[in-house]
Amino acid sequence: MSDQSSSRPSGFDRRAFMAGAAGSALVPLAARAGTQDARAPLAQDPALPVDVTLRVNGQDKRLSLDARTTVLDALREHLKLTGSKKGCDHGQCGACTVLIGDRRVVSCLTLALAAEGQEITTIEGLATSDRLHPMQQAFVDNDAFQCGYCTPGQIMSAIACVKEGHAGTDADIREYMSGNICRCAAYPNIVAAVKQAAPDIMKG
């Protein structure tokens, strides 16, 4: 179902769907979709593919997806961008964090359809061919990871943390980086990395 370029008849009314999914309602909607009552009759079969164009790291990607596909699964299973990680699929661990616009978002709780038309930035979109993003470099310099599985999410979250103005003090960084679990517990090094990169990022 990946990278379909041809348009396909859709059994799903995306306009109606999107109407309920606008703005801040994204998260609860996705959570319901994941835990729908198994006995409820299906008005329309969500497994029928829906066309969607996602703008990821500056490139438009046309996809034909099950309407319930999350941004995370669209990235990982359909666009082969596996940098964003699945650690809980419940928005509890932050390993799947991406930027949508300037906001950090848990991509496991965001439906792909709801992200259409917005700029999605993933870990793969940060470095240029010869240079790491300052936050990536700061994570290397401060050994801010061990197994590395939470790292893409930590880095995306850290960039937003700085841009939000939440990297002024160690206490602020700790608080605003607490949506991203690191089971290896590299936390002190993550704080150091965010502090190192913050001035560069604020300079733009």
Place this chain on the structure above:
Amino acid sequence: MNAAAPEPKANMGQPVPRYDAAAKVTGRATYGSDMPMDNPAYAFLVTSAIARGRINGFDLDDARRVRGVIDIVTYENAPKLKEAKLFSNGGYAGTTIQPLKSTDIAHEGEIIAVVVAESYEAAREAANRVKVSYTAVAPSASFDSPGTTKAAAKGQNAQFKEDPQVGDFAKAFDEAEVKLTASYDTPTQHHNPMELFSTSCVWMGDDLVIYEPSQYVYGLKNGVAEQLGIDADKVRVVNPYVGGGFGSRGSMTPRTAIIAGIARRLNRPIKLVPTRDQGFTIATYRAETRHEIKLGASRDGRLVALRHEGAEVSSRADAYCVGGTKTTTRLYACPNVDSLVSIVRADRNTPGFMRSPPEVPYLFALESAMDELAVKLNMDPVELRRINDTTNEPIGGKPYTSRSLMACFDEAAKAFGWSERSAAPKSMSDGDWLIGYGCAATCYPTQMAPSAARVRLQRDGRTRVEIAGHEIGTGAYTVIAQTASERLGVPLEKVAVFIGDSDLPPAPVAGGSNSTASTCSAVMMVCDQIRQKLFKAVMPNESLTDKAKETVGLGQAPTTQAAKSDRPLDLEKAFDALGAGVVEEYGEWKPDGAPLDSFKAMHSGHARLVGGHQMKDKIAYAFGAEFVEVRVNRFTHEIRAPRLVGAFAAGRIMNPRTARSQLMGGLIWGMSSALLEATEIDERTARYVNDNFADYLVPVNADVGGVEVILLSEQDDHINPTGAKGLGELANVGTNAAICNAIYHATGQRIRKLPVRLENIEV
């Protein structure tokens, strides 16, 4: 240099950045479920809602109607698999409970069906539509549940060989001037590595490739082959990166052979990404334990009697236990020692290793009791440890190969400011916060296992190291690259390391903190084979002396006086003399005392770990001392641990940066085991209640304050060629006791049951 990269002291390597750092910060590091697959089908597990009983039947009509469903596998149509033997009985598995084999249910959350569909979404929906009818029997959940059975570990667990004893405990305790008897409890914990317990299986003809986070690719390869009834050479396990292990991926779980069997039948690659909550029951965990400690001492603080009785929960099927008395009976000088470990069987999944399996619960008990004894003796707890420090373990009288316990206490005490502590409980405060200082010892056995390696050197210095080790966050790539670079005298950036693939030369399980010592010893040996070969080519009539072996790098001017008497090897000339463009060597290393069948076992996925207390005429442990400050709010009873300080001595420190990070993470794990982590079990249903990251509390960034790691110089020539002691499981031991000791100091309340939550404080 920054805090992450401590200046190396004597007998330490360079704090170079991680070999895999760039891959990990760019998302290029590929974990199991990241591997590209051609047209995979997606599997979703259905797990049992009851803990004991049987399945009457399934209603699959609804599930089958979901668009995209390919197959639904239950006990009625599951691929036939051979039995999996437990790792401790010569097998590979972490459990002998084999799902999908019959209608029987052995524990809550056992796999009872696998749905395979064209998409993840369809598989998930269909799994939710599987209807199951059960006949449930009231389960036994844990200690004290009706229907559990209790028996001594000795005799039912092949790896638990002895209840250590020496002297006459009963008499000595009876006559002791000062006595302490206390009981301690530790909770169930789940590893919860960040990467889920995924498995992808791809068949190419008769050959199977498995992408799965594993801490033992050779074990998994051989174990799955055995269950499928195929030649192990037909199975390849690939996992260049593992998203955390902590013991959870050391032994085979049932899911792998099941998915492989289904993929073979459907002739289609299958990808399984289980949910976080399923991970609580389809893999292993740290079982809850109970302890009774009896200490007898003379008034001057010398231990005269020590008894440690431990009880651990396991499944009905398997007699798993960690048996930490092997360590706690040997830590301090004491002439009269007794111990007993028992296993309590309940309707649970089989537990398994979790970071420092024996030491975390058993040292919580001993190091809490030592603090209680210090209070009884009106003695500084550090001094109590000093009085009972020893060069020889008391059970067999064997000498420790090196033991820097008190040096660690002294260094950590100094850095922490222990001398500023006023000894009386409740005597230190800051506004609404009661302040407590506490400390405890930590130790972990030094273990090694046979390992092979292949090293290839080109004339331009480019080097390739191949070894089926595991990068679980420990820095395996990095220290292997450093070892080859140092041994061959080639620049670090010219060394490429390939690990995490069972087609590479075998390495042991990444468990028991043996990996660095084992894999790097093998790499050193094979590098020396290359040096020998090149040296012989240049100087056929001379032999590379042992001294030169130690000092002469290839293509590198000798720096020491000893080396100057030997001629350095010019790499270009050596290759010219050899008439080759590449030298490649393979070798197999085994530690002293490894059993005769070691290499055979190594190739068939059985790691023969030696070390710790099991060495013939010596005992090898790494040591540390940990100091914590806790703050307890006198009104809300909120507990915080703003300062953790640990000093550690672990032989050669291969890379101070990766070592510090592991020890720092360990200290935070230790804090977590004292204050946060516990899997709650519903007594009626034997069900894990808090099986997700919102309810199973692990530390987040805001939970962690100051963490200071002090690396001590220590040289130990009696353990392995690298001189390194494993330290990945050193720092999270004892921290739980240090925190409870600090809570006692802050509040006057002794807490003997973990975790400590604010509702347990009665100030």
